[in-house]
Amino acid sequence: MTDVRGEAFLKTVRDNAYGRDHALPRDPAAIAPDSADDEQVGLAIETLDTHTIEVLSRQRPWRSNTKTRGWLLRRGLMTADIAGLALAFSLAQHFFSTTANDRVGPGFESIIFACSLPVWVIAAHLTHLYDRDGERAGHTTVDDLVGVFTVVTVGSFLFTTFAELTGAVEPNPPRTTFFWGLSVILIVAFRSLARTLCKRTPLFWQNTIIVGAGEIGQLLARKITNHPEYQLNLVGFIDPKPRARRSDLEHLTILGTPENLPDLVELLDVERVIVAFSNEPHDEMLALVRTLRALNVQVDLVPRLFESVGPNVRLHTVEGLPLIGLPPVRISPLSQHLKRGVDIVCASIGLIVTAPLFAYIAFRIKRDSPGPVFFRQQRLGRHMEVFTALKFRSMRVDTDETEHRKYVQSTMSFRSAAGTNGLYKLDRSDAITPVGAWLRKTSFDELPQLINVLRGDMSIVGPRPCIPYETEGFLPHHFERFLVPAGLTGLWQVTARAHASYGEALDMDVAYARNWSLGLDLRLILLTPLAVLRQGVTA
Numbered sequence: 001m002t003d004v005r006g007e008a009f010l011k012t013v014r015d016n017a018y019g020r021d022h023a024l025p026r027d028p029a030a031i032a033p034d035s036a037d038d039e040q041v042g043l044a045i046e047t048l049d050t051h052t053i054e055v056l057s058r059q060r061p062w063r064s065n066t067k068t069r070g071w072l073l074r075r076g077l078m079t080a081d082i083a084g085l086a087l088a089f090s091l092a093q094h095f096f097s098t099t100a101n102d103r104v105g106p107g108f109e110s111i112i113f114a115c116s117l118p119v120w121v122i123a124a125h126l127t128h129l130y131d132r133d134g135e136r137a138g139h140t141t142v143d144d145l146v147g148v149f150t151v152v153t154v155g156s157f158l159f160t161t162f163a164e165l166t167g168a169v170e171p172n173p174p175r176t177t178f179f180w181g182l183s184v185i186l187i188v189a190f191r192s193l194a195r196t197l198c199k200r201t202p203l204f205w206q207n208t209i210i211v212g213a214g215e216i217g218q219l220l221a222r223k224i225t226n227h228p229e230y231q232l233n234l235v236g237f238i239d240p241k242p243r244a245r246r247s248d249l250e251h252l253t254i255l256g257t258p259e260n261l262p263d264l265v266e267l268l269d270v271e272r273v274i275v276a277f278s279n280e281p282h283d284e285m286l287a288l289v290r291t292l293r294a295l296n297v298q299v300d301l302v303p304r305l306f307e308s309v310g311p312n313v314r315l316h317t318v319e320g321l322p323l324i325g326l327p328p329v330r331i332s333p334l335s336q337h338l339k340r341g342v343d344i345v346c347a348s349i350g351l352i353v354t355a356p357l358f359a360y361i362a363f364r365i366k367r368d369s370p371g372p373v374f375f376r377q378q379r380l381g382r383h384m385e386v387f388t389a390l391k392f393r394s395m396r397v398d399t400d401e402t403e404h405r406k407y408v409q410s411t412m413s414f415r416s417a418a419g420t421n422g423l424y425k426l427d428r429s430d431a432i433t434p435v436g437a438w439l440r441k442t443s444f445d446e447l448p449q450l451i452n453v454l455r456g457d458m459s460i461v462g463p464r465p466c467i468p469y470e471t472e473g474f475l476p477h478h479f480e481r482f483l484v485p486a487g488l489t490g491l492w493q494v495t496a497r498a499h500a501s502y503g504e505a506l507d508m509d510v511a512y513a514r515n516w517s518l519g520l521d522l523r524l525i526l527l528t529p530l531a532v533l534r535q536g537v538t539a
Contacts, residue, residue: 047236047253048235048236048253048268049251049252049253051233051251052207052233052234052235052236052268055202055205055207055233056207056268056269058202067203068134068203068206068271068296069133069134069198069203069204069205069206069271070131070133070134070135071134071203072198072201072203072204073130073133073134073194073195073198073204074130074131074134076194076195076197076198077129077130077133077191077194077195078121078124078130079194080187080190080191080193080194081120081121081124081129081187081190081191082117082120082121083186083190084183084186084187084188084189084190084191085117085120085183085186085187086114086117087182087186088179088182088183088186089110089113089179089183090110091178091182092175092178092179092182093106093109093110093175095175095178096172096174096175096178109163112163113159116159119155120151120155123151123154123155124147124148124151127147127150127151128147129144129147129148129151132144133195134271134298135298137206137224137227137230137232137272138227138230138495140195140527140530141188141191141192141195142523142526142527143523144188144191145188145526146519148184148187148188148191149184152180152183152184152187153180156176156179156180156183160176199231204231205231205232205233206231206232206233206271206272206298207233207235207268207269207270207271207272208224208232208233208234208235208270208271208272208273208274209234209235209236209237209238209255209261209264209265209268209270209272209273209274210234210236210237210238210273210274210276211237211238211239211258211261211273211274211275211276211278211285211288212237212238212239212275212276212277212278212279213237213238213239213242213243213245213254214239214242214243214276214277214279215243216276216277216302216306217237217239217276217277218243218245218246218249220274220276220302221234221237221249221252222246222248222249223496223499223500225248225249226496226499227499232272234252235252235253235255235264235268235270236252236253236254236255237252237253237254237255238254238255238256238257238258238260238261238264238278239254239257239278239279240257240258240279240280241279242254258278258280258284258285258288261273261288261292262288262291262292262295265292265295265297266295270297271297271298272297272298272299272300273292273297273298273299273300274299274300274301274302275289275299275300275301275302276302277302277304289301303324308326309324309326313325313326313327313515314327326514327515329480329483329513329514331483331484331516335516335517335518338518339459339518339521340456340459342460342518342521342522343453343454343459343460344454346453346460346525347450347451347453347454347460348454350447350450351450351451351454354447354450357444357447358447358448361373361392361435361439361444361447362392364435365392365393365433365435368433368434368435368436369396369397369433369435370397371393371396371397372393372397373392373393374390374391374392374393374448375390375391375392375393375394375395376388376389376390377389377391377467378467378468379465379466379467379468379486380465380466380467380468380471380482380486381457381458381465381482381485381486382482382483382484382485382486383482383483384471384479384482386468387452387457387458388457389449389452389457389458389465390448390449390451390452391445391446391448391449392439392444392445392446392447392448393433393436394432394433394435394436394437394439394440394445395428395431395432395433395436396431396432396433399428399431403426403428404426404428405469407426408469408470408473408502409472409473411501411502411503412473412501412502412503412506442532443532446488449465449488450488453488457485457486458485458486458487458488459484459485459486459487459488460487460488460489460521460525461487461488461489461490461520461521461524461525462484462485462486462487462488462490462512463481463482463484463486463487463490463492463509463512463513464486464487464490464492464493464505464509465486465487466481466482466486470502474506477510478506478507478509478510480510480513480514481506481509481510481512481513482513483513484512484513484516489524489525489528489531490508490509490512490524491508491509491511491512491524492505492508492509492512493528493531494524494527494528494531495508495531496508497531
């Protein structure tokens, strides 16, 4: 049931749908429908789901052609950067007083710094620190770390150099270092706060339409609905010949054909259109994309060979023709040593910090049910080498693995349906111990794998350690996941967890192996606590 506000919104949209003046978008003047297309758009609007109506009705008082998620975040992040820099400079001045040789006092120095703030903002803009949120659905503050570090480092160096060259102040390395480090910390913290506050406003929701209701379009829709933190409101599909919808997507409507899309963008405040393998002719789709870009809409294209494209692809051109470059699948010896060094440091620190937790969990397991503290199982690591993986025991002793073996085979395809709770997770409540349920909810059952990392069996980041019988359903490319060591956390664990089928998880493991980088490892390490917390909230 829609509320009064939702009904009022629907009436406004109906008026616009049946009486559009195409020269003046959003004109509320109501006249009779002048074409079959107007009638089709009007009928599509009548079938919008309740969530979409609610989102649109809350957005409408705020919305304009320019006030979008990107507009909101640019202002919020700019304010966060200026506040972080100003506070860091003020504290640096407070704790590190000026010297007798300085030609200017603290007040005049503050004025000079304030005048330099626009330069800092321009530098952040050139580093794309203000425009990623509107473009990338899953962009987080973690993704800003390199850019923030670079801007603050270069900016601090240039500001200090300018002050020294002009003779305004004497060199003060402790104050410069303090300002540099505190600026990075405060800007990151304030950016995180700004994103949190912006997410609570109606403008942060991005109304999204998917062009193509085939297998890939519906797969994409399921992935989006599994991530409410993206705050992408799926309005529906555009497809003249749609496939039957999956049971978990029946609430999404078919809005019409590509010819209706520009009108729907205007009427329903659509910010993002995703083209997912439409059957329309190439020339028509190209004309449609060009029309959408003129309407201030973010257009995302699913590449035809998307299974082969990873996060580290490189885009280059030949006489203006864009080419997607896929780098060779290899890790240099130096990179392997760097990865191993990170593993040793992280595993050592992790084991020391969690030692009291290890003792507490061991006590709870022994008290909860008979059997050993650790569960040992043969797993496959790099180059399919067998090793014994350690976990805290969360199930009763001698639990049969046949049920899990069958479940893996049944979820190898992305077409396989999720469970009743919307998750691809085998229900073993009859075999899981009470303390085991808590261990699995918090992912504490995997902490003993830090010992495997220290031994060299595993890495902190990598594909999920594979049970030998799981390879029975592998496709040839799935074996590429064994090019890197198995990991305690990884791309699948951070981005999807139980929301992905087993086959999709394997594809993400392969994508990680093909696109490995030290930067990707560090990003996944930083995102892992957030993923675990999110799992705990939704479990």
